[in-house]
Amino acid sequence: MIIIKFILVFGPQAVGKMTVGNELTKITDLKLFHNHMSIELFHPFFGFSSETWRLANLLRREFFESFANSNQYGLIFTYVWGFDLQGDWDFVKQTCDIFESKGAEIYFVELEADVEERLKRNTTPYRLEQKPTKRNVEQSEKDLINTIEKHRLNSNQGEILRENYLRINNTNLCAEEVAKRIKDEFML
Numbered sequence: 001m002i003i004i005k006f007i008l009v010f011g012p013q014a015v016g017k018m019t020v021g022n023e024l025t026k027i028t029d030l031k032l033f034h035n036h037m038s039i040e041l042f043h044p045f046f047g048f049s050s051e052t053w054r055l056a057n058l059l060r061r062e063f064f065e066s067f068a069n070s071n072q073y074g075l076i077f078t079y080v081w082g083f084d085l086q087g088d089w090d091f092v093k094q095t096c097d098i099f100e101s102k103g104a105e106i107y108f109v110e111l112e113a114d115v116e117e118r119l120k121r122n123t124t125p126y127r128l129e130q131k132p133t134k135r136n137v138e139q140s141e142k143d144l145i146n147t148i149e150k151h152r153l154n155s156n157q158g159e160i161l162r163e164n165y166l167r168i169n170n171t172n173l174c175a176e177e178v179a180k181r182i183k184d185e186f187m188l
Helices: 017-027 036-046 050-068 086-100 115-121 125-130 137-150 175-186
Strands: 005-010 031-033 074-079 105-112 165-169
Touching: 005 017, 005 086, 005 175, 017 031, 017 074, 017 105, 017 125, 017 175, 031 050, 036 050, 050 074, 050 086, 074 086, 086 105, 105 175, 115 137, 165 175
Parallel strands: 005 074, 005 105, 031 074, 105 165
Antiparallel strands: none
C-alpha cells in the first residue's frame, strides 16, 4: 500500500513557495498544486472577491479528496498562511484532516525571506508567467506591503507543533538548494 505524502509549503507572498515546489517536483515523484492554480481560475470572473475564495476553496477541497484517494506518491501545496486569521488555521486543519484520514504523511515547510528579496522575487518571469494576477507589478507590490502591515505571515517560535516541520530562511538560497534540503530532511 502506498502512503501518500502531503507537503504544505507556506510563507508570505513572493517568498519562493511555488518555485521551490517546482524544483522539488524535479527531484522527487511529488506533484505541485500551487495556490494560484485555483485562484487564477476564478479571478477573471470575480476578481479577488469572497466568491473567488469560496470557489477556490471548494475546488481545493474536492481536489485534495481525490488526490488523497489516489495511488500517487505525494502532493505539494503552497499557501500564504495568515497566522492571525482563524479561517486560515481552519483551512490548514481541514486540509491535513483530509489527507490524514487516508493515512497520508504530512510535512510542513515554512519559508521566510527578507522583504527586499521578496520584492525582487515578486517580478521574476516564472512568477509572472504562472500567476497572471501578479502581472500588475505595482499593484502586486502594494498588496505584498499591505499584507505585511495587516497580517502575520510567518509563525512564532514553537507555534507549529507538527513532527515533520522544517523552517528555512531562503533569503540567500536558490530554489534548488531549498528543494534539496527539503528532500534530504524528509527523505522524500
